[in-house]
Amino acid sequence: MKREFDKLYINGEWVKGISENVIPNQSPFDHTDIGSITAASKEDLDKAYKSAEKAQKAWADEPPQAKRQIMERAVSIVEENKELIIEWLTNESGSTYMKAAGEVSVSINSMKEAATYPYRMDGKILPSQVPGKENRVYREPLGVVGIISPWNFPFHLAVRSIATALATGNGVVVKPATHTPVTGGLLFASIFEEAGLPKGLLNVVVGKGSEIGDDIVTHPIPRLISFTGSTEVGRRIGELAGRHLKKTALELGGNNVFIVLDDANLDQAVESALFGKFYHQGQICMSINRIMVHKDMYDTFVDAFVARVKGLNVGNPSDKSTHIGPLIDQDQVDRILKDIESSKDQGAEVVLGGNADKNMLYPTVLTHVTNSMPIAKNEIFGPVAAIIPFNDDEEAIRLANEHPYGLSGAVHSSSIERATNVAHRVETGMIHINDEPVNDEPHMPFGGEKDSGLGRFNGEWALEEFTTVKWLAVQHKRRDYGPFIEKR
Template sequence: MEYQLYINGKWKNTESGSVVTDINPADGSAYAQVHFAGPDEVEEAIAAADHAWKSWAETPAADKEAILLKAGDWMQEHIDEVAGVLMDESGSAFGKAYFEAGFAVDLFRAAAGECRRVFGEIQQQAPGEISMIRRLPFGVVAGIAPFNFPLLLALKKVVYALAAGNTFVLKPASATPVSGVMIAKALDAAGLPAGVFNLVPGSGEAVGNRLVEDPRIKMVAFTGSTAVGKGIAAKASVLFKKYSLEMGGKNPLILLRDFDLDQAVRIAGFGAFFHQGQICMCTSRLIVEEPVYDEFCEKFTAYAGTMKVGDPHAMDTVIGPLIKKEQCDIIDSQIADAVSKGAVLLTGGTHEGNYYQPTVLKDVTPDMRIFYEESFGPVTSIIKAKDPQDAVRLCNDNEYGLSSSLLTNDLSSAMALSLEMEAGMVHINNATVSDNSTVAFGGVKNSGVGREGGSYSIDEFTELKWITVQYTPAQLPF
């Protein structure tokens, strides 16, 4: 298959860019040929979005809502095609692919509902004056999406930005550009006006930098690594440009002695190994209170051994391929460092091609690289805590603060400890991997700036304007 750019409401070939082979990470075969944008196409996309934004901003909410609902219907009707793209292009296992495709349908519909809820405020501040706070779109928003949930994490940006009245230019991850094509297909089928959404796959150098630096782009919404996110923030700040960043995580799960161990094993296993650990929210640190440490290690190791590794299309596959073989080398290096410093490899630690076996280390300590560094693979570390306060200390000993879990039957302790945990999201008695269309998704510290989801996204994709109306003679000092 060959996939084109989508600019100003039309599918087109690249002229200043190139046609790139999209690789299936499961077997290294050529999955598709994709047109990557060059400077001419990036310019055309930005100009189209800039030209379209005022009319889109003035489009009635009911019309925006109808388009997003139609796009959601298209996504639902083509869910098998969309899930197939996710399996073949990103290595998503069968269950994850259909989960992500279904989430995409929900995002379209949730954003459609937000079109009617771009609320401002009326204040009574002075006699004879109406003081209005209006919430208005920025104009053109650029989105830069990652490879791991390429459809969901791109769409979170696109649909809420459109609902708020902005136009959009999307750069999907270079490794998963066809997922972006699915978004363009849905919006095109729904009758979105020309220029409101534009798709420009390409490299960070050719496309990403241009989007960040162009003055017509008023906001950049990014999901990806902390290193790249910091670079975007530095460039955008010089231009006084709004940005939202959803970045890395080294997410902890705290298990206290009173919680059911079998349930804890299942929660931790899902959080650690879903989408082969290639999730910013994955559970990469299991902080276990000392009295149940040894038993948990034994049970969790046995559970990890039941995870099927293999063909993403097989319905019972849990762990598919990593997006690239180089990630296996990074994980090997982290494991070697940990073992050399006293960690015990309980299971895994091997790979064949892009397939990494589910891997569990115990007795991991802060002097090991893997305690702090992201692995972005099916690898998790078990860490011993003396008591709940020590567990929170270990939890917070990290530059990241995205998602976290706390497993305990003591509600009072759970609420108190959750407030001490330095994370944008704390899930009591559930996995670190959790999301829905309307929550305030995002992190603190080096995990991000801003929030995504529902009305919180509307807040991110709009700016405030204060307008007053004086309906009686103004009272002036002179």
Template sequence: MQYFERLNKSFINGKWVEGKSSRTYDILDPYDDSVITTVSLATEEQLTETFKIAQTAQKEWAKTSPEQRKNVLQKALEYLKNNHDEIINMIVRESGGTIHKANGELIASCVELEESIQFADKIYNIEEISSSTEGKVNHLYRLPLGVISSITPFNFPMNLGMRTIAPAIALGNSVVHKPDIQTGLTGGQIIAKAFEYAGLPQGVFNSILTDLTEIGDGMITNPIPRLISFTGSTAVGRHIGKIAGENLKRVALELGGNAPFVVLSDADVDRAVDAAIYGKFLHCGQICMIANRIIVQKNHYDEFVTKFTERVKKLKTGDPKDSSTVIGPVINGRQADKIMGVIDQAKTDGLRLAVEGKRKGNIISPYVFVDVPNNSTLAQTEIFGPVAQIIPAETDDQAIEFANDTEYGLSAAIFTTDLEKGEKLALNIDAGMTHVNDQTVNAQANVPFGGNKASGLGRFGNPWIVEEFTSTKWVSIQEKYRNFPF
């Protein structure tokens, strides 16, 4: 058993704790379904106790200096860098991601830590505000929010966990974290090990290995957490939002997407094809920002389809441990079944295939549908798999209309040689992020990351995450005696 495979216990109050459920869960390698490790699941009672522990620990952590918090974050970063190769190996094995994907994820996780170090001093600073009352001094403070409940998915488990965990800890909060059990090691327990190495006080960060059968809605209904940070499907996000609203809890929700990749009449087709290939097939399309709809103006349509399909046929599928592999397995058999169901429905609906892939186990080689109507079931579905669809548009204006014709609004891309026009049109697409002459999968720790419409609420990234993860407090000091009218 390799070292990280041994981190198959929950991390609660600074200790590695066996789950008390009678049920266990096998974490599998999606490539061959071999067992990486077996987890004893934590129970609802353990989760409830963990929230109490986190609440107590946060009160002391909130009193620490910026230097203390920065030091812990810096040491956690050091741990990730020192264990680079082993972490890459585990990301590949546990998520089925390619080596390229794993490297990108680890780099992004480190960047989140580095950026969090930059704003560890943003709490308790005094901002003075003018007053209309004579002799009154107004001070504005930014305070830690308290306990944060963190729930993350399987696709980029370490990065999507770190973008909540690192800012929360930097700002004096404590965290109870539940990674998707399928990627529990990279999504939670390696992060826990990094903070254990860094000397983070017990109870400030806790990572629970469990599932919904054990804890139900415990991560969102518990009265202790002040904010619920969730990345995942829109359906689950709506459920969380409803419960959080009833309990007046804050939420940070990064949900589903149906990203348009728009190729305008004056685009450079070769560059657009390059970007579309990467933006569609990175991590088998299992990304909320993936280019789900490729919308091409008719002047370039035939050329784009020909060049895109030629490139797709050359993409290597297979073992993600092979550095030349582009398309590895999807996360599990259920997801593969779901993707194949989408493909079968598109065939039933009469949509035309330009490239027909095939399934072998959890590996699905790329499919490409062409001449897809933007109002079709396929175009309005977040596929989350290696299935491309190319949609013709009569005009540039229609291409932008198509881009907006979705309930989602996370990421988008526009290809044009007129950069000024591209930026203006970017503002017309109802999405939290639009990229001109690039693909749709972009993330930085110092930009406002988040979606509109059914793609979520709130923004990650510095300094926007500071607002999300803190509370503001007005303290007034009446320095001169105030005369009251009665």
């Protein structure tokens, strides 16, 4: 695997972008310069899509064992270079060591799942209403997939689409987030190049959204746009794709609830909330946004939770004992601090934290929060816990569904039946009993409802997103078209 990255990857070659823009790459922790990349232009993007289109036709005809072999080689390369990838994630995205290690592990599992797809491109033979006819349904690749990867879990959230698209016979063009051009894109060019992927199938273009962001969606070649990121940008992508009749797989923002019923195990709930809120500084689409606690447990929960938060280690993400590292940039810190101040003005109380040092926002806990405060209405995407009291199950469900997101969630109760009944009524794509919302298993459907996105990743559901089906009918016996055809 390569260790230095300063070029794009187009048609199996490492090439310099021809845009006038340069993408700087700096550590979010100490702003160390990691390198810079000359950005891709619209011309570079066009070359990438045309390369993918040309290479895809032969790739689609490759037997399943050939596709699987390359996917398995790619898995081995990731396993062999795990520490290098962790180092890149720490330096480029501010991931703590424990988060980066976890991200690589879940990525390997996603790649292993994708390696099974070439043998799961199944079809069907179905009966026909017409005598002598046989109906066949074939599953086929879409052609070319455009992938826009995010900066928060760049390696995993890129590879779940890259590996799926390639394994199902598609060509790929990836545009990683400019904060994470290597871990969200260029690393995969190196991995799959070493794995023996045919030239042109996988292309990585690093560029500004203002220069090529719309074009990656509106270009005539891609049939599917896979995007993970904010709801605001997802709406724009959906609008552009709809005009051009393209499929979209959109995993967008979340306002995930963590509901603690009055019969919950306190210690278990506190531990789950600690992980679900502060893992990767809360910069995860599935992170807890609102901790909702029954009024009879509220004070006890807050005391126990704050005590545990005080024990989190804050600092250099490369230190293996660090729990909380930096946010990706200063803009994120400023945005969150503004929501904290506005919520304080409306009656919220900061019982811990609320301060920052450059990109480092210290773990923060707010109490006396209501559902209408900015810290509860907006997706936090940072290490800030907003704790909301509720009176009964019905109020908890109403509050949970009051905002227009529905990605993930959790319910804690000593009664599985009671928790399940509550969970069923929360409008969300995923929800977990006596656990936290940050869960992703490669064989389970991953995606949201409402403003949290469209479509599902992983398992058989990803097969549906990244492929299409063709109905091919065979008339084995001469058909009688009735009175339309004159009898002779």
